[in-house]
Amino acid sequence: MHIAIIGAGVSGLLTALELIEHGCQVSIFDQQQAGQAASWAGGGILSPMYPWRYPQAVNTLAQNGKTLYQQWNQKLQPLTGIDFEIHDTGMLIFDESDFEIGLNYAKKHREPMQHASYLDGNPLQQVNSRINSKLEQAIYFPELSNIRNPRLLQSIMAYLKQHPLVRFFEHRPVVKLHIQQHQIGYVLDESGIKIEADQFVIATGAWSQHWSQQLDLDIPVHPVQGQMVLFKAPAQWLPTMCMNNVMYLIPRQDGHIVCGSSMAHCGFNTLPDSTTKQNIVDACLEMVPELAQFPIVKQWAGLRPSSPTGIPYIGQVPEIDNLWINAGHFRNGLCMGPASAQLLRQLMLKQPTDINPALYSPERLSKPVMV
Ligand SMILES: Cc1cc2nc3c(=O)[nH]c(=O)nc-3n(C[C@H](O)[C@H](O)[C@H](O)COP(=O)(O)OP(=O)(O)OC[C@H]3O[C@@H](n4cnc5c(N)ncnc54)[C@H](O)[C@@H]3O)c2cc1C
CATH class of the missing domain: 3.50.50.60 (FAD/NAD(P)-binding domain)
Structure with a gap:
């Protein structure tokens, strides 16, 4: 066929x-x-952000994403020499209004990759010492990963x-x-x-x-534009993905940190702009202030296929x-x-x-x- x-x-x-x-x-x-x-x-986050905000049909497709990518990577990498770089970092979510619902979701659904626990004080600092000391509590999803989509x-x-x-x-x-x-x-x-x-x-x-x-x-x-900003830090500098108010930081294995993202209905426009860049940077520095010492190496916009x-x-x-x-x-x-x-x-x-x-x-x- x-x-x-x-x-x-x-x-x-x-x-x-x-x-x-x-x-x-x-x-x-x-x-x-x-x-x-x-x-x-x-x-390349291998989970819906805040899965409890999505219909179960979305989570059902997403929950096997990592396992299936691991299988494809195992098959393709020896032939192409390119690693998908599935990075097991876990994710910290700082939105307090999501703590209870997020923990309940994790307990109820027991989906692969969605185990969660509440962290504050020392345990939180131990998981990620780069986070702003003003952020005193989080829920932690240790099994979440990201993939280097390019x-x-x-x-x-x-x-x-x-x-x-x-x-x-x-x-x-x-x-x-x-x-x-x-x-x-x-x-x-x-x-x-x-x-x-x-x-x-x-x-x-x-x-x-x-x-x-x-x-x-x-x-x-329809297209919904999302903008991203890329920082370059040393490898392993940021140990986990971080999320607050639908803004996130995604560490790659080599120290690049992808920060995003915005949402705008502006047709097929893929030009990033300086105001959005600043909003993304501000939101990410609020989570990880020391990121400010590292250079921004790229900014871009993409079009999500909204439904x-x-x-x-x-x-x-x-x-x-x-x-x-x-x-x-x-x-x-x-x-x-x-x-x-x-x-x-x-x-x-x-x-x-x-x-x-x-x-x-x-x-x-x-x-x-x-x-
Ligand atoms: C900023 C941003 C952050 C995101 N973060 C995440 C994330 O962390 N995790 C996650 O799971 N998802 C994320 N997404 C969403 C994800 O990227 C998209 O849902 C997904 O890539 C859609 O894939 P697609 O193949 O359907 O569309 P696309 O990748 O857009 O591919 C569609 C292709 O069709 C081609 N095409 C269109 N019309 C024609 C035509 N008439 N003839 C020939 N070719 C045509 C286009 O050129 C294009 O190459 C993010 C998206 C954005 C923009």
Whole structure:
């Protein structure tokens, strides 16, 4: 079976990996350089921030993210020479209003990676001596990790590009679906070149609403900009991830510290600005004041593929037999990525599914309302 995947972010790339492992032939198309959009820009925290604020359907996909990435890294690293750098740092959350609900959530759900405890005083300082002494208490999730997402993408792309079952096309925007009798016959790229396949997958992230009109569906996936600031400290300088008021610090293994993030509805604008940078820096220095001694080495913005509940659309597009979607992961596409791709592969190949697909069904995509 030949499958064309539109979009080479983490959703499209992991879908490609899943499909070729099961013997499918895959062609993957991106409108720009692959792996440079939200999946590159994200922080790589392998859990929803404050999981109790999300629907269970999001946490269900996210909870196996780390294990699945570990398995993929073990397979790909010897072949590509690139380590995903899954960094087991744990996470401290300082939002006092979340302490009780967070601890109860951890106790009730007992999800992998979500064990939590309350810390104050000495035990807190022992876990992370860099935090502001004014922050006297926190809840601590010792098993949470982050992944170095740009390396993850590089490794998957290197693997796919040398794989005999894969054809990889960058700078090839797909613009039109040719639909006849509930089937996609082919799709057209920007230059009008026909792309034929047996099955097609939409994995176009924040750009997914583009397909609404052609499919006569309302696909409510919009870009929500998030900005990040990168510091460079010595390796091991910051021992844990830290979070307060939805702002976070993510230490990488080599001492880089990713700080973010903002939220803005400003279309497809990916230009970072100085006011947002200052807000991010202020919020992070409030958690870790000594960070101020280290240089800021980069700032960027990415476009999250927002969806109304944050639950992605995964499955067959209504009324089109050979069109599938894996999009709308909003703030959690990196942690939900591996399980989302696994679910889509199971559905496409008519295999038993590990999780209930109904929660993610594209049947939720309603027809646009006529006015
Ligand atoms: C600042 C920020 C921080 C984040 N932090 C985290 C985090 O810590 N943990 C987490 O789990 N998630 C995080 N996220 C969210 C996560 O990055 C996204 O949910 C995820 O990357 C979405 O992946 P995707 O493949 O669906 O989209 P993308 O990575 O955006 O990929 C979509 C691809 O489709 C291509 N495309 C679009 N239209 C077409 C077309 N017509 N033809 C061909 N190609 C097309 C695009 O060029 C793009 O490469 C963060 C996001 C941001 C912006």
